[in-house]
Amino acid sequence: MSASKSRKATASAASLLRIFTVPEAPESTLSKIEHALSEDLEGFLSQSIVALEKPLHEVEEDFCAFEIPDEPTFVSDYTEEMMQSLVAHSVHTAAPSFIGHMTSAMPYFVLPLSKMMVGLNQNLVKIETSKAFTPLERQVLGMMHHLIYGQAHDFYQHWMHSADHSLGAFCSGGTVANITALWIARNRLLKADGNFAGINADGLMAGLRHYGWNDLAILVSERGHYSLGKAADLLGIGRNNIVAIPTDANNRVDVDAMRRTAQQLHQRGVRVMAIVGVAGTTETGNIDPLPKLADLASELDCHFHVDAAWGGASLMSNTARQLLQGIERADSVTIDAHKQMYVPMGAGMVIFRDPELARAIVHHAEYILRRGSKDLGSQTLEGSRPGMAMLVHACLQIIGRQGYEILIDNSLQKARYFADVIKQHPDFELISEPELCLLTYRYAPPYAQQALTQAIASNDWDKVSKINAVLDDLTRSIQKSQREQGKSFVSRTRLQPARYQRQTVTVFRVVLANPLTTEQILKDVLNEELEIAADKTHLLAKLAQLCR
């Protein structure tokens, strides 16, 4: 905090009681800011967030004090400082031109509802601190279960509110959801048997010894989310035992290659614990062939998890849900509500086909989570956690399935539109077609594209590689400049397109989930990239020389 305070706050029992009982006055700085934010969030964000990027090390200078300040600060002083040092240099994730990541504008009603949620401050770990929030969360999980598995009325009447069962687990995000699913898969495989008390009690080593396996493995596409590797590490399986299976030209896993790998592992005494299908890869938005994966999981008698953190919301569109066919055969499915369900950050879910599934990780404690209680905490990875399910509940009711369908169909249409624009534009190359609303592309002037085509035709892969290397530098450099200019944002990643014989190339990545992103904004993004590219004279010269 700066030392420029006009007044000095002092700590006293009386002043402290005041901050717990007296709300911010309407004329206070914080109230005024909150009012501005309520009246026009987009306006507030555009005006408060500085567009031009400040280098991170300069931002850090405002956050280098390491001692908790001894004396208190007035709320208004604090708020003013934070508007300058924090809000001004945060990221306008809701901007319609911020199309690089999975954030979007949000429906307005989530703001006041979030405040209500915080004010109620329920703790979902146990009924005693959450009451009606517990059945509400179970209902959200039930609705998502129905969206995926479409069971009959009796099923939900029987299981949705059953104390010893759960149709899913609510959590902070897709990573915890994926970890939970694989934790369950591992514990079910190495279940109690004879004199073995089960992996949850006796551990992985004892489990492998008992069942006579050398190791466990998880099979997933090379495009699988990094959280799966994290899960393998955490669960004691090891990152090397998450076996990355090659994908086809459309970034979909090669199921035959997966089957061959499974056979090889079997011969080495390694038990395949789970196979994971990706429904919406983070980098390209493609969907694995889920029915074939379901077949393979049956053959291997292993857990079938689908990571639909991104793609799950598409189930609400009757058109898009065709793409996810086979998901209803998954044992567990991850869906993030803070992605294309337009809920604020911190709302993930894993849904279980079988209401008994979570029993593999159940735990109890004396003062809460008693046996037979409906405490949600007995079947989740996290302990204390907030009532975020309320926001998902609100969006499901207020937007409705039809509303989501429109939002999802529109974003798919926008992605196809943008793909067409890129394909028709001489200076850009589409790298991955949109299956959901994600696509990747790069800047590549006509002469470079021509030179690449010729080099490929004459099998000159060395030349292809050299041209791609310069294009990679260009892509990185353009992406960085565009971000720094602060008008729009695309992200970047690295892919191995079939066209280039799986050479790794750097690409722009866009996610078109924000309903406020217009076709004009998309054209502007390309035009800005063209302008930036024109300034990269050094790299362009190098490219031109190579392509001569």
Place this chain on the structure above:
Amino acid sequence: MSASKSRKATASAASLLRIFTVPEAPESTLSKIEHALSEDLEGFLSQSIVALEKPLHEVEEDFCAFEIPDEPTFVSDYTEEMMQSLVAHSVHTAAPSFIGHMTSAMPYFVLPLSKMMVGLNQNLVKIETSKAFTPLERQVLGMMHHLIYGQAHDFYQHWMHSADHSLGAFCSGGTVANITALWIARNRLLKADGNFAGINADGLMAGLRHYGWNDLAILVSERGHYSLGKAADLLGIGRNNIVAIPTDANNRVDVDAMRRTAQQLHQRGVRVMAIVGVAGTTETGNIDPLPKLADLASELDCHFHVDAAWGGASLMSNTARQLLQGIERADSVTIDAHKQMYVPMGAGMVIFRDPELARAIVHHAEYILRRGSKDLGSQTLEGSRPGMAMLVHACLQIIGRQGYEILIDNSLQKARYFADVIKQHPDFELISEPELCLLTYRYAPPYAQQALTQAIASNDWDKVSKINAVLDDLTRSIQKSQREQGKSFVSRTRLQPARYQRQTVTVFRVVLANPLTTEQILKDVLNEELEIAADKTHLLAKLAQLCR
């Protein structure tokens, strides 16, 4: 949702765009509710939450629809329904008479700040979606590190914002914090060595084989939090390998017993991976002898973790921090900000003494978390997560260390006051003295206390057990009735007091963290329990007969 809607919402692209762009009108139901909540949170909660408890199965009836509604709902209709079905039957966790769990009233400014946080919707997993929130979070972790370890200026200048290091990890709560600490401990112990690539890569089985250990173990007091068992399960170590060590009469772990257990494990080829000290047990608030545990961890050459989820905030009181002496020798420390730091639900932290510690769990991905980036996500269990650190930052600055000191000292004083009242009251028995602001007690009329004293003196443990069994029933029954009446709430748990030769008894448990809880409220809680007890005629008759 009920079918009594006066109007019917329809989904259209235009109406959907509106909910993303047009804020709630000031005269709308939701705006009015938000306004009421901002003007007087306590008034809003007291008026909106129904005091008298409705049976859970009745509450569930409002949450039994399992299909996502096809059609949208108006925000106002939704809000009205939720006020009836959800808010009315939530729990008034902020009430000064709700002293059964670790929730409390919160400072007012967290409400508008939470709304700002939700509006900004940053994603802390990566700089590209969090910018200034990243250094802010690192600063909060740095301040908490300084609170525990008090390193010099240079240390923080060097490490606080270093890309490849971290002074801690922010997470959704103490459970994830404890899991993260033990994950690191496991991975550091089974690190890469010779042809072994490390447990993170090759898994636990290969690690144990390489190092020649039969198993791993974690030693912790029998009062350790249930999340440690969950961690052992998740990490593949197994719940049976979390060895519960007995406690002394004050619920503090017996370090000599822990040492003997470690020796026995060593003889069986089991490697002690970590010992965990509890700084504020969940059930009684007691603090383990941390210096002795630190010595033992040195002897055993193992990780020393301190679970100070509850007690950590007490470090801000110069008086109370004496109780936590030795915590500065811990390798890692868990602290929950949503407990006695008065931050809303969803804010936990684990702090690392050594900035290199988190390298044991580091992970990267192509499109984010690139090597050398300052993306926080490369060293956390969770992936995408919200900017909750902002609320901790605000509380640290606005309340200040001195402010926290007053709050913490007052709650300790209140706990000692309540303990005195209970001890002097003929109808109650104090079971555990408050070390922090937690205590346990039970209703036990004078004749029952006398009978117990006599039975103990004459070594009639069978009689002690019989009397305690009836008192247990009484405690459970009183606690339940008190909760249902909705005026006040104490929780209950089961303990093994030394006085009763470790027979298990059921007790009331109170946590006196809410600054608004007055001495009068505490007296009222006891009086209400007396009144309720007087109605339990059947149990009282049974008790009287036994004590005759």
